[in-house]
Amino acid sequence: MKKRGLWWIFGPVIVAFALVMALLLAPFSLIHITQKSTRDSSVSFSKNIFKGEAVKMAAFNDKSERYVPFFGSSELLRLDTMHPSMLAAKYQRNYQPFLLGQAGTESLTHYLGMQEMTPALHKKQAVFIVSQQWFTKKNTKVFFPEFYSPLQTVDWLTHIKQITPTDRFIAQRLLQQKQIKDSTFYNHMIIKISDNKPLSKTDINLLRFRHRVLLREDQLFSNFSRSENWSKHVEPATKKLPAEDNYSLLSQEAERTGARETTNNPFQVKNSFYKYRVKMRLKQLAGSQEKFDYRQSDEYADFQAVLAEFAKQHTDVLFIIQPVNQRWSDYTGLRKNMYYQSVDKVKKQLRSQGFNNIADFSHDGGKNYFMQDTIHMGWQGWVAADKRIKPFLQNGYQPTDYHINNNYLSRDWQNLMPTTKNLNQFK
Amino acid sequence: MVNLQPYTDPMYFIILLLALLPLAIALYFGKRLSWYEVIVSLVFIFLMFNGKKYHEGYAIILFMIWQWLLVWAYTLYRKKSNNTVVFYVATILAIVPLFLVKLAPVAHWTHVSTLLGFLGISYLTFRSVGMILETRDGAIKEFNPWLFLRFMLFMPSISSGPIDRYRRFVKDITTVPDREKYLGMLEKAVWYFFLGFLYKFVLSHILGTLLLPRFESLAILSASVHHGWSWWLVPVMYTYGLDLFFDFAGYSLFAVATSYVMGVELPMNFDKPFLAKNLKDFWNRWHITLSFWFRDYIFMRLVFMMMKKKWFKSRLTTSNIAYIINMLIMGFWHGLHWYYIAYGLFHGVGLVINDAWLRFKKKHKVPHNKFTEVFAIFVTFNVVMVSFLLFSGFLDKLWFK
Numbered sequence: 001m002k003k004r005g006l007w008w009i010f011g012p013v014i015v016a017f018a019l020v021m022a023l024l025l026a027p028f029s030l031i032h033i034t035q036k037s038t039r040d041s042s043v044s045f046s047k048n049i050f051k052g053e054a055v056k057m058a059a060f061n062d063k064s065e066r067y068v069p070f071f072g073s074s075e076l077l078r079l080d081t082m083h084p085s086m087l088a089a090k091y092q093r094n095y096q097p098f099l100l101g102q103a104g105t106e107s108l109t110h111y112l113g114m115q116e117m118t119p120a121l122h123k124k125q126a127v128f129i130v131s132q133q134w135f136t137k138k139n140t141k142v143f144f145p146e147f148y149s150p151l152q153t154v155d156w157l158t159h160i161k162q163i164t165p166t167d168r169f170i171a172q173r174l175l176q177q178k179q180i181k182d183s184t185f186y187n188h189m190i191i192k193i194s195d196n197k198p199l200s201k202t203d204i205n206l207l208r209f210r211h212r213v214l215l216r217e218d219q220l221f222s223n224f225s226r227s228e229n230w231s232k233h234v235e236p237a238t239k240k241l242p243a244e245d246n247y248s249l250l251s252q253e254a255e256r257t258g259a260r261e262t263t264n265n266p267f268q269v270k271n272s273f274y275k276y277r278v279k280m281r282l283k284q285l286a287g288s289q290e291k292f293d294y295r296q297s298d299e300y301a302d303f304q305a306v307l308a309e310f311a312k313q314h315t316d317v318l319f320i321i322q323p324v325n326q327r328w329s330d331y332t333g334l335r336k337n338m339y340y341q342s343v344d345k346v347k348k349q350l351r352s353q354g355f356n357n358i359a360d361f362s363h364d365g366g367k368n369y370f371m372q373d374t375i376h377m378g379w380q381g382w383v384a385a386d387k388r389i390k391p392f393l394q395n396g397y398q399p400t401d402y403h404i405n406n407n408y409l410s411r412d413w414q415n416l417m418p419t420t421k422n423l424n425q426f427k
Numbered sequence: 428m429v430n431l432q433p434y435t436d437p438m439y440f441i442i443l444l445l446a447l448l449p450l451a452i453a454l455y456f457g458k459r460l461s462w463y464e465v466i467v468s469l470v471f472i473f474l475m476f477n478g479k480k481y482h483e484g485y486a487i488i489l490f491m492i493w494q495w496l497l498v499w500a501y502t503l504y505r506k507k508s509n510n511t512v513v514f515y516v517a518t519i520l521a522i523v524p525l526f527l528v529k530l531a532p533v534a535h536w537t538h539v540s541t542l543l544g545f546l547g548i549s550y551l552t553f554r555s556v557g558m559i560l561e562t563r564d565g566a567i568k569e570f571n572p573w574l575f576l577r578f579m580l581f582m583p584s585i586s587s588g589p590i591d592r593y594r595r596f597v598k599d600i601t602t603v604p605d606r607e608k609y610l611g612m613l614e615k616a617v618w619y620f621f622l623g624f625l626y627k628f629v630l631s632h633i634l635g636t637l638l639l640p641r642f643e644s645l646a647i648l649s650a651s652v653h654h655g656w657s658w659w660l661v662p663v664m665y666t667y668g669l670d671l672f673f674d675f676a677g678y679s680l681f682a683v684a685t686s687y688v689m690g691v692e693l694p695m696n697f698d699k700p701f702l703a704k705n706l707k708d709f710w711n712r713w714h715i716t717l718s719f720w721f722r723d724y725i726f727m728r729l730v731f732m733m734m735k736k737k738w739f740k741s742r743l744t745t746s747n748i749a750y751i752i753n754m755l756i757m758g759f760w761h762g763l764h765w766y767y768i769a770y771g772l773f774h775g776v777g778l779v780i781n782d783a784w785l786r787f788k789k790k791h792k793v794p795h796n797k798f799t800e801v802f803a804i805f806v807t808f809n810v811v812m813v814s815f816l817l818f819s820g821f822l823d824k825l826w827f828k
Contacts, residue, residue: 006455009614280652 024213031219033058035065042067042098043085043234044227045077050100051149052222053116053215059098060120067098068393069120071110071306072129074103075322075376079233081240082254082382084127084389090238091245095393097127104143106134107302108173112152114309115159121313125397127389128306129320132342132362133375135297141177148179150186151214157189158207163196165406166308169301185210247387254379258369267327273373290333294342296415300349304408307353311402318357318392319350320385323365328374345418348426354402359388431474433586434627434681440620443471447688451613454690459603464689468582475586476545483545490524490548494555495575497521498562502570505562514563521559525552533763547586549760553720554579558593560724567593574600581693583685587678589696589716599691612687619684627677634670642666647825655826660816668815672700675714701811704803706774706781709811717757726753746782751775761818770818777810 023030031054038059041049049055059067070076070084076099079085084097100113110128114121153174160167171194174180180187189203199207240257242249258268265274278285310317321343324334343362350358361377361384364370372378377385407413407427416422431439446467453460476484501517524543531539558575561567578596604612646659679696686693696715703709710718729749739745751772758771787793816822 006610006613009610009617013617276648276652 024216026216029219030216035062038062038065038067039096040227040230042096043079043229045099045102045229046222046227047147048218048222050102050105050113051147051151052218053151053155054219055222056098056100056117057120060117066095067120068095068125068127069117070097070099070101070127070129071113072099072101072320073105073131073134074101075129075131076101077103078372078376078378079229079237080372080378080382081237081257082250082379082386083237084382084386086234086237086241087245087250087382087386087390089234090241093390093394095125101129105147106141106143107299107306108141108170109144109147111170111302111305111309112149112156113147114306114313115155116149116152118159118313121310121315123314123316123397125316125318125393126310127318127320127392129322130303130346131322131375132294132324132339132346134303135294135299135342135346137293137297144177145179148177150183151211151218153180153186153190154207154211154214157193157199158204158211160193160199163193163198164308165409166305167193168196169409170305173302247383250383250386251380254383255369258379262369267325267331267374268369268371269325269328269373270378278374285332287333289329290335292334293338295338295345295418298414300345300414301409303346304349304406304413307349307355307402307408308404308406310355311353311400311404314400314402316357316397316400317355318359318388319355320388321346321358321360321362322375322377323361323363323370323381325371325374326366328371329365341418344420344423345416348418348423349408349413353404353408354400357392359385361385430478430480431471433471433475434623434678440681443685444688446471447685450690451688454603454609455606457603457606459600459690461600465577468577468580471582472580472585480546482541486541486543486545486548487551490543490545490551491576491579493524494521494551494579495572498555498558498575499570499572501559502562502567505565506568509563514559517559518556521556522552525549529760529763550584550586550588550590551579553588553590553717554593557590557720557724560728561593571597581686581691583682583689583691584693587675587682588714589679589682589694590720591693591716595694596691604690609690612690612692616684616687619680619687623677623680623684625677626673626680631670631674631677634666635674639663639666639670643821646821650825660825663819663821664812664816667819667821668812671815671818672697701808702804703807703811704800705785705807706777706810707785709807710774710778713811721753721757725756726750729753747779750778750782754778764820764823766817766820766823770814773814773817777814 033055038055041055042059060069085099087093088096101110156170171190174190175187175194180190185206189199189207192199192203240253242253261270262268262274264271265278267274267278269278309315324339329336329339340362343360347358347360350356361370361381364381364384367380369379370377370381370384372381405427413426416426431442433439450460450464450467453463472487473484476487497517497520501513504513504517525548527536527539528544528548531537531544558567558578574597577600578591578593581591581596584591603609642659642662646657646663649657649659676697683693683695694716696717698712698715700709700713703712710722726749729752730745733739733745733749734742739748752775754773754775755768755771757774758768761767761770788795793799
């Protein structure tokens, strides 16, 4: 073997590290996001895009198209013909939804996600779709790890100028999560916030450095996730939609599509969903939801954190309350009284703090083809939602008047049984 | 308090290599800083078992005292006398802690797991049992408490091997490689570290973290309509099997690389196992230090004992029985679940068939060329993958949970 010195062995390693550091810290952007890729990512549901910042901000800064954030969960994935993204594209409205959410995204995840897009929320509009299924008593955060993004955590920490009750609440919530507990870096800073102690200069500098590295990683990798949803779902749908933006035509089309796609079951659940997710367990599912309860949940406090952020950014928000499929909930024994009480609790929380743009569809789950499956809005549901979304977004931003009440972060509120009397008394 | 699990994140490597730097510099100049090495090892072991894992810390101390007394006592005894019963008792006593820890989850003795269990108990047991066996053979004559501790608690391989042998280890640790040799070791160490990064943090991440959960949930979803079977089991099988390799081989490369930096030539654990031409060849390439441990200390001894006592007339039956017992024990060692035991049995029977085939091939002049070799590799790979699917426990989840 040839005699080799230390430089021969470690030189390449040192050079490699230097190159990686240069790549991570280079002060210029390394990506170029095209309008087409922005459009694709608006309906992509890619986790990388959801957790990242680069692609989202590129969309919200787009000059040629006004992307509006649509926060929600699994219903956003139901890309059927009347989905808000399709309608906006087809009729060339003055907005285009940027869908943020998928199965398992709840308020805490959205709160953190909002941290990295504050310019897109500040004195701008947004749509927020609430599902009562978020508000379960236990295990509300099982999906949190999947959507956890260190970049968002860094954004949140760096945005804290004065520690608010919401910040302390979020800190406590995060400290319960394994990802945070196991990371010495975040753990130490978030404990400070939870103890109402400001971060030190060193902390801030460390965060800035970390932000730079994470943002670069995001720029490099979130672009990898290509999605064909636009060409596979949106474009075909726009061909099927009536040429004219007219609600009676849309409603007819929704009726037709709904009827055509829900033929193998009595619940008006989409055929494919019924076949793969319901059919083989149909008997076991009878009465399976009798014990479901959405009235007491820590999710109410997480939701409050989202409201506080909207208030802080003066965001003009339309809240959509999604129904459940009534034919299905009758079969599975979901208690109506419980369900409506939980809706009342959400509405009380919204109204009492000045969030008055509420499209409450909770009573419409029994209408024909309103739902695409058991708990997700579909054809007629999207048409009904559009009757609220379109005027809201076409009118443009209206100044807000929110007044946040931090009592909604409390355990008292989380555990309040939402009878009419209790709701009226809560201050 | 910081808790450092070995080789899990970039920070660990930076801390580890910085801590080893003085040691490496000394080795480069022909000195071995034994004390420094011991202190660094102890600090890293402490950081592995502190915080929430403190009970594992107590367990390893308890375990070490137990093994230390046992090996010491047996060596003292062996100098005077060589009774077989005493030897068996000593071996059994050395295995008892591991046996209890393996039994605990099945018997639902949670307190036993917390009291005795710690990460790496199997590998430490292999080392001390190996020492007792070699003492019995007379290969190890003296008990050196200091070298015993350094052997047992050698930091790079403490949690999951490779399993070194005492005499080999002592030769390394009591000498200093000359500069040229040490430079060669450093060069290999760099290569192994980076190959390990590729294996563990790129390939294993893609296979195990990104792909496998998706395939598994698809398999579960589709199996629920198709009586427990699904074509998705095929991708589950290959991704699991490949992930198992890249994850473990990556870890082993880190352990070997670290030991090279410390001037110790820990044996390699994998040698391109998926290029094996038959099952026997596979076990010479897969988790080598474990399979050689089983070969030397279980298989060979079984065969020897059975021949001496003339339990079976034919040598063939003897070796076949030994294969099956050997692999069954390996299966039991993995854990007391039906799928581990089935995995052991699968490989035991597989080795018997493999042997029969090799004999048949010799006798009948079966054609042998490039093509048959590639075919042999293909068949072996797939047989191994099926066994790993069994090993994964996924079938248990799919059918019985």
